[in-house]
Amino acid sequence: MVRSVTTLEDEYVSRRRVQAGVTLTGFVIAAALSAACLIAAVLSFTANDHDSGQTHAAATSLSSTAAPSATGAPIAAEPSGDATATPAAPEEPLILNKGADEKHPGETVAVGDCVAAVVAAPDGGAPVQKSACSGTDSRYKVTAKVTEGxxxxxxxxxxxxxxxxxxxxxxxxxxxxWVAGNCMSVADSPKPVDCAAxxxxxxxxxxxxxxxxxxxSCTGGDRGFVYNERRFVVCVANF
Incomplete structure (x- = not known):
């Protein structure tokens, strides 16, 4: 059966319409995808710019923070040129909770010298504090010096x-x-005192x-301190 010319033309037009519809649909879909990609790119750029601003702010904050030095002490950040200088707060006064012992250098002593006190930890020399034998602060007299051992x-x-x-x-x-004519307190260990006190x-x-x-053997006094090895007696009287 042979189709007419009109029928063939109608079929051709119909196919062209279908093809045009498919092409239009594809164009619309492609345009939509392109728009979506563009929107995503804009959002991504905005987010990156925001993050960059936060990072810059954090870096500025860190750069103005005191950093520890090699010795452990903080190094203050340098002030900017437009910053207003703030007066430094006065330092707190140093308050000691105990007294300070006076430092006493060691002294070399000889036999016959007198000593006011024995120093616990001298810097060197003899751990003694030398004084005049006639003073009431002279508690000891050096009677001998012996070598190590x-x-x-x-x-x-x-x-x-x-x-x-x-x-x-x-x-x-x-x-x-002991000095004849001088006074001593023997309540504890003997020490010189003023006879008038x-x-x-x-x-x-x-x-x-x-x-x-x-x-x-004491011709005066009422008792005596005996040094048996060196054989002498210190005769004293209460008063």
């Missing part, structure tokens, strides 16, 4: 170590500073008897 007399009242120049060591032997256990040194250990 040797010992003071057994009846010495006290002994302390001494470091000599060069590192050698010896020992300083000390007796209480009232002090517990106050006695006057009447005489010192050498070559004996007998208290009865």
């Amino acid at each position: 040797a010992h003071c007399p057994g009846d010495a009242d006290r002994s302390v170590g001494e470091t000599l120049p060069g590192g050698a060591k010896d020992t300083v032997c000390l007796d209480y500073n 009232t002090a517990p256990g106050r006695v006057r040194v009447v005489e010192i008897k050498y070559g004996t250990t007998d208290v009865n």
Whole structure:
């Protein structure tokens, strides 16, 4: 059966319309996709710009923060040129919760010297504080010095170590500073006192008897301190 010319033309027009519709639909879809991509790109750029602003702000904040130095102390950030200078707050006063001990250098002493006190931790030399023998602060007298390894007399009242120049060591032997005519307080360990002052256990040194250990050899006083090894007696009287 042979189709007419009109029918063939109608079919051709119909196919062209279908093709045009498909092409239009594809164009619309492509345009929509392009618009969506454009919107996504704009949103992404806006977000990146916002993040960049936050990062810059954080970097500015960090750069103005004090950074620790090599010694651990903070290094203050340099102020900007337009910043208003703020006066520094006054420092808090230093308050000590205990007294300060006076530093005392070590002194080299010789036999016959007198000592006011024994220093616990000298910088060097003898751990003693030398003083005039006539003063009431002279508690001890140096009676001997012995080399390292040797010992003071057994009846010495006290002994302390001494470091000599060069590192050698010896020992300083000390007796209480008994002086005839002077006064001592013997309430605890003997120490010099003013005879005119009232002090517990106050006695006057009447005489010192050498070559004996007998208290009865004292011609004055009512008792005596006996040094048996070196054989002498310190005779004292209460008053």
